[in-house]
Amino acid sequence: MxxxxxxxxxxxxxxxxxxxxxxxxxxxxxxxxxxxxxxxxxxxxxxxxxxxxxxxxxxxxxxxxxxxxxxxxxxxxxxxxxxxxxxxxxxxxxxxxxxxxxxxxxxxxxxxxxxxxxxxxxxxxxxxxxxxxxxxxxxxxxxxxxxxGHIGYKKNKGKMVRDLLSRTTVIQVPYLGPLDASKTMGVRIGRSAQAFEIKNLIISPWREVRAEELCTFIEGLLEGIRSRYEIQKRTYGREPHRVSVTLRDLYQLIREIWSMN
The missing domain is CATH 3.30.2130.30 (VC0802-like)
Incomplete structure (x- = not known):
């Protein structure tokens, strides 16, 4: 070496x-x-x-x-x-x-x-x-x-963290605007979500949006998830969980969550 x-x-x-x-x-x-x-x-x-x-x-x-x-x-x-x-x-x-x-x-x-x-x-x-x-x-x-300064070592939580993340759902307001920026942000968010192997990622617009911008963001999101998932499959010693992506109106989703409590 x-x-x-x-x-x-x-x-x-x-x-x-x-x-x-x-x-x-x-x-x-x-x-x-x-x-x-x-x-x-x-x-x-x-x-x-x-x-x-x-x-x-x-x-x-x-x-x-x-x-x-x-x-x-x-x-x-x-x-x-x-x-x-x-x-x-x-x-x-x-x-x-x-x-x-x-x-x-x-x-x-x-x-x-x-x-x-x-x-x-x-x-x-x-x-x-x-x-x-x-x-x-x-x-x-x-x-x-x-x-x-002082250097401390973090304790590895291992399987306990994976178990928690596998039950976690994240609500994400879509990043809208210039199409190249929407695509880039979608890819980054998708990679991060797949890296942590969360259970579900809900895309939740809260107002009327341009279909092209939303579509571009979601395309980037799915691309990011797919690219990170392929790396995980090649390198993990176990079968990785692929993040599920769904689409819900933010206000309707919040009402549903409140009704459950």
Whole structure:
């Protein structure tokens, strides 16, 4: 694996890494899902703006340094890392280790933290640091990212979230106007709805609309759902749910919902 190829470490829910990699490659970027066999991560060379609209991405970590997973090689970056910490700032080192190595996460945190402190004179603050030196060890490759403030890890809710989304219905007022804009918004909304695999998407106009604009929006919506669904079928280890799309007048729909309560 060539270290210079990657500028982002992307974290996804388990089994979503293939979807993210497929989307990025369709956009012309390099992406490697499950590096060294580790699930839930993707190494990518991409622009930040093209990561923002991919809902399967839970966290995108900008890579500052990428080296082999050897203790001395990581420690050799101590001077370069120290230059990123300003006078008067505090810092903490956090390590996430995947795979087997001849050192522990605690050992790396301690030795790298001591080295940075010795070089920069900065103080360690584990509770509320100004900078966090994040070390993500992925088999034979290690990613180092220097980030502002404290970094916390989100707990993966897994199947519980999918079960909730599979019972969720979303009501969407159609985006109307110039036909190219209506189509583009329809595609984006359709992709997002299918990415979360919600139960149903109800398109609800609330006033008289031009048929051509509504038709174009719905065409884009169905195109977005179809394109994301095809990616899911190729990459998921299970059969994905295809989002159902229906059309209802918004006021009639609200009256019906109220009558049920």
């Amino acid at each position: 060539k270290e210079e190829e990657w500028n982002y470490l992307i974290k996804t829910q388990k089994d979503m890494e293939g979807v993210v990699a497929s989307i990025l490659m369709e956009r012309g970027y390099k992406a490697k899902p499950r590096p060294y066999g580790f699930k839930g991560i993707v190494l990518a060379c991409a622009e930040e703006r093209d990561l923002r609209d991919i809902p399967e991405i839970e966290k995108a970590i900008k890579i500052d340094f990428l080296v082999r997973s050897e203790l001395e090689e990581i420690l050799s970056l101590g001077y370069e890392i120290s230059k990123r910490i300003k006078d008067g700032e505090t810092f903490a080192v956090r390590t996430k280790r995947r795979g087997k190595h001849d050192f522990t996460s605690i050992e790396l945190n301690t030795r790298l933290g001591s080295l940075i402190r010795e070089i920069s004179g900065a103080e360690v603050n584990l509770e509320n640091p100004d900078k966090t030196v994040l070390v993500e060890i992925i088999g034979e490759t290690s990613v180092i990212s220097i980030q502002e």
